[in-house]
Amino acid sequence: MLSLKFIQDNPEFVIERLAVKHFDARAMVGQVLALYQKRNESQLESDRCKAEMNQLSKEIGQLFKEGKSEEAALAKEKTVVLKERIRLFDEEFESIDAQLAQLQVQMPNLPSSLVPGGRTAEDNEVVVQGGVMPVLPEGYKPHWELAAQYDLIDFELGVKITGAGFPVYKGYGARLQRALINFFLDQAREAGYLEVQPPYVVNEASGFGTGQLPDKEGQMYHCPVDGLYLIPTAEVPVTNIFRDVIVDAKDLPIKTAAYSACFRREAGSYGKDVRGLNRLHQFDKVEIVRIAHPDKSYESLDEMVRYVTTLVEKLGLPYRILRLCGGDMSFTSALTYDFEVWSAGQGRWLEVSSVSNFESFQANRLKLRYRDEATKKPQIAHTLNGSALALPRIVASLLENYQTPEGIRVPDVLVPYMGCEIIR
């Protein structure tokens, strides 16, 4: 979320930037400015009364010690009025503060100046296109047919056990999952990321910290008895490692990678989007998360984009990188690059990674700070994350792009992990 101070100091800038996300913030900003001032006035009054109260209490204690109980009783009477005033000012403060928090949470992150102003996915800017389009054999198939033909994935079995969107991977299908996870984690480690294994279930505070709660509540599986949520991405538990933490500036950027299963309700999805592996309720992903110095976070973002590029290139998949437009980017992001790979059997691009700089938006919620080397004061850090990579669509693309009449070829980098060069 944006800090109140920032909104107060830059109201017009906030309104102008949020317009790029097609969010009209004028009324909200106006309310924030008015409430912020009122809140501070209440605090000032309350603090004054409390100071007086503290002083009085000390005096009363002193009087008792000296045995002047009559004077003490007199002083006690004065506290009654003060107490009531404190109560009123505090109530007012609490009420205004809650309203402010409400407004704050509703305001999206400001898009960076690089963000194009479009409205829909059509308006995203293709910044890089790479790889070579495969030449498919006669009678090529989409991945769900290939998965059935080679007995790699059983979608119906998943329906029996759980429901649609929870496939069962079998044989080389299961092994391919494991191969990709290991490949991605090994690559991340070599690139300097610390591997962690986070919980797959998080509490409410964590959901709030990364911005899933309160507004995206419906997208997560929820265990109300325990007040816990299944993670939609490892971003949530991993970024929350740093909630309420003050890190040393010299440790920045902090680079963390984690594999996790991800759970998404995906309410409202339908049609070709959910066919096969295109959109699942449970899927595997390796996520990279970085904590960066505010002056260096865009350098970090570029590094992450370059890193993800190496992954799709090593897998030999045709890809493109999109810079998301204001209308298509997420609530929490300041700048997002999406990676798409070509799904030759379906003839469409599939999103396999989203790399974002959240600047201070998450860090404000998380109270994630670094200690400034010069001033020694805690400052809000920047957070970034990206998929590196999400498995199902990579699998879809691999199966389709590498299909041959003899079987599915295994990309060279995966051969050591798969123990074979072709899936028959």
Add this chain to the structure above:
RNA sequence: GGAGAGAUGGCAGAGUGGUCGAUUGCGGCGGUCUUGAAAACCGUUGUACUGUGAGGUACCGGGGGUUCGAAUCCCUCUCUCUCCGCCA
């Protein structure tokens, strides 16, 4: 699931109604000494909000209460630990 114990500053660990934002130790930072380091000694060392500033206020797991005054007493919630049971 049953029984008990506990939650204090980066960590360890005091503190049972008043001058306690909190003794002390460790760690960190600065300094003296040293060719350098260690040791020793001295000093310093939380966060947030607010105020132009001096300063003020809040915070001892969360919330509520008693009191002129709460880290300290009461209620409640959450969490952690130990033992037993069950178990990957």
